[in-house]
Amino acid sequence: MNRYPWPKPRGRAGEMTGLGVYRPRRVVENAEIAARFGIDDEWIVSRTGVRRRRHAAADETLVHMGSEAARAALAQAGLAASEVDFLLLATMTNTxxxxxxxxxxxxxxxxDHAGASDLQAACAGFVYGLAHASGLIAAGSATHVLVVATERLTDITDPLDRDTAVILADGAGAAVVSACEEPGxxxxxxxxxxxAEESFVLVPAPPERNPTGSQQFVRMHGRDLARRFGPLMPEVARKVMTAAQMTWEDLxxxxxxxxxxxxxxxxxxxxxxxxxxxxxxxxxxxGNTSAASIPLALDSLMAAKAVRPGDRALLLGFGVGITWAGLVARLP
Incomplete structure (x- = not known):
């Protein structure tokens, strides 16, 4: 079996050479949030799967968390920051x-000398970033691209909205994408x-329900999002596998x-x-950390030794707006 069966892109190929994450210090258990709404831990677990999540402190800013994740990714890749040609940052919470x-x-x-720009594709942002990084490398515009996803969803979460407060959280992840011989x-x-733009929107935050000082809160129509994404994502996953010329046995x-x-x-x-x-x-x-969720999930799989360097993972991002993106990546 050809281990990397997908087509070689025009121009140079790219691969993920480093992965790094940052999880905020504060762990928030379900009990702390459940008490606020008169529900119990099992209610949250049965509907979302969340048992605990991280909430960022004031000093754990988007820039701080993203920078720490980026440093960890560079360390795994064995690169100095000065070798980065472009930095793409995915976030939906830069208020x-x-x-x-x-x-x-x-x-x-x-x-300091790298090109740098933000990318907004909501929860699909990390996969969008990887695809854009590969394009920059294929075009000959970069050799090393740093993709950073950093989110503070608690900044835009109404603490008295049960639908969002139980699931949204904070964190960051980053990946180095580098030019290579075999496409990664x-x-x-x-x-x-x-x-579907109205399924997840920002609305003015009522002063009486705004202890964090946020100007806007998220309003999520979960049923509409479930109706749209439920049948869509398996279809996208199958299309990715076809494009990669792979079967599920290869994954x-x-x-x-x-x-x-x-x-x-x-x-x-x-x-x-x-x-x-x-x-x-x-x-x-x-919890749900939007664009940061896929690198955090990858880190968890690697820490548990459920995957190894060189394994192939189908990354499936989807977010409000709505946006979606999927690809198979060779893991660093």
Whole structure:
């Protein structure tokens, strides 16, 4: 069997050479949130799969968390920050919006001469970033690209909204994508549907319900998102495998965005994945961290030795807007 059966891209190929994450210090157990709504731990677990999550402190800013994840990814790749040609930063929680965060992270880690820009594809942002990084390398515009996903969803979460407060959390992840001989990524399958824009929106935060000082809170229509993504993501996964010229027997792991444990388990059944394929379910410990959820989930799989360097993982990102993107990646 050809271990990397997907087509070689035009121009140079890219692969993931380093992965790093940052989890905030504070662990928030279900009991702390459940008491606020008069529910219990089992209510949250049965509906979301979340048992605990991380909430960032004031000093754990988007830039701080992203920078720490980036340093860890560079260390695994054996690169100095000065060798980075471009830094792509995915986030949906930069409430200041201007300036972009990517140049601030680049400066913080010492990648002062790298190009830098933000990317907003919500929870699909990390996979979008990997695909864009591969494109920069294929075009000859970069040799090393740093993809950073950093999120503080607690900044835009209404603490009295049960639908979002029980599941949304904070964290960051990063990956180094470097030029290589053998392609480390399959072709990407992605898309968008602006018709669903009202399913997850920001609304003005009522002063009486705003202890964090946020100007806006998320309002999520979970049923509408479930109706849209439920049947869509298995279809996208199959298209990725076709583009990669692979069968499920060739795959080592499925790493979807960690939106809801029930969805993840249903997709595994719908796809009829072999038992040997590792399934990422880090939502139980990390909650839903939007763009950061896939690198955090990958880190959890690696820490548990469920996957090894060189294994192939199907990364499946999907987010509000709505956006989606999937590809198979060779793991560092």
């Amino acid at each position: 200041r919006q201007v300036p972009a965060l990517a140049p601030l992270v680049a400066r913080r880690i010492g990648a 990524f399959s072709p990407v399958v992605w898309g968008a549907d602006g018709a 080592d792991a499925l790493v979807p965005h960690q939106a809801n444990l029930r969805f993840i388990r249903e997709w595994r059944l719908a796809l009829e994945l072999p038992d040997r394929v590792a399934l990422a379910t880090s939502i139980t410990e990390d």
